[in-house]
Amino acid sequence: MLAYIRGAGDLATGIALRLHRAGMQVVMADIAEPTCIRRTVAMSEAIRCGHAQVEDVFGKLASTVAEARAIAARGEIAVMVDPEAERVTELAPDAVVDAILAKRNLGTTMDMAPIVIGVGPGFTAGEDCHAAVETKRGHYLGRVLYTGSPIANTGVPGIIAGVGADRVLRTPADGPFECVRRIGDAVRAGEVVGRVAGEPVLATIDGVLRGLLAPGVMAHAGMKAGDIDPRGDASFCTTVSDKASAVGGGVLEAICHFA
Numbered sequence: 256m257l258a259y260i261r262g263a264g265d266l267a268t269g270i271a272l273r274l275h276r277a278g279m280q281v282v283m284a285d286i287a288e289p290t291c292i293r294r295t296v297a298m299s300e301a302i303r304c305g306h307a308q309v310e311d312v313f314g315k316l317a318s319t320v321a322e323a324r325a326i327a328a329r330g331e332i333a334v335m336v337d338p339e340a341e342r343v344t345e346l347a348p349d350a351v352v353d354a355i356l357a358k359r360n361l362g363t364t365m366d367m368a369p370i371v372i373g374v375g376p377g378f379t380a381g382e383d384c385h386a387a388v389e390t391k392r393g394h395y396l397g398r399v400l401y402t403g404s405p406i407a408n409t410g411v412p413g414i415i416a417g418v419g420a421d422r423v424l425r426t427p428a429d430g431p432f433e434c435v436r437r438i439g440d441a442v443r444a445g446e447v448v449g450r451v452a453g454e455p456v457l458a459t460i461d462g463v464l465r466g467l468l469a470p471g472v473m474a475h476a477g478m479k480a481g482d483i484d485p486r487g488d489a490s491f492c493t494t495v496s497d498k499a500s501a502v503g504g505g506v507l508e509a510i511c512h513f514a
Contacts, residue, residue: 269499
């Protein structure tokens with residue numbers, strides 16, 4: 256079975272690893288300049304670097320559908336630049352998973368594949384997808400909805416070790432992002448972790464820098480630039496999160512249900 260995943264950020268990658276380990280071939284797609292901050296667990300890094308590794312799974316950039324098929328067939332994850340899903344018709348996947356996490360549907364329709372799964376807010380099972388998967392942390396995380404929609408976006412980051420919005424770093428200005436610290440570094444509140452247009456991006460809390468924009472990414476004021484994990488365990492920076500694993504399990508259930 257071939258699955259095409261729209262999005263290649265950390266949550267989409269958690270889904271991809273679940274499907275890959277269940278024996279499916281996986282092709283992922285993202286924008287030409289990904290803005291994912293959890294880059295050490297995101298296959299979108301293949302677009303920037305040509306290749307990526309998340310845990311024990313390898314990803315490689317593909318420029319054509321034929322190349323993507325060959326990469327997936329040999330047991331790796333293929334990653335393409337295809338923000339509008341223009342390659343879907345040629346690729347003819349068995350399942351399409353929209354894991355862009357835009358909080359709204361950016362063009363995914365039920366006729367894209369025999370099985371179409373929407374991840375997070377913005378989808379309605381039975382209307383624009385065959386099933387939707389809940390992404391909000393809590394009792395329903397990872398649950399598959401065969402009718403209805405996931406919980407609407409609250410705009411408030413999930414709580415980790417009692418910390419919510421304060422763990423998210425945002426850019427102070429427009430311009431290319433400059434890294435000062437690296438993902439996995441221990442930081443303290445007030446330390447400079449990056450800069451935009453000469454203005455510092457400061458750590459908001461003590462913890463481990465779990466995510467950070469890639470150097471050179473064009474940022475705009477208020478854009479999400481990083482994430483600090485207050486639990487202080489650097490190993491969490493290189494392993495798929497509990498949330499991504501739970502959502503990935505839901506996507507796997509939905510595909511198996513319809514297959």
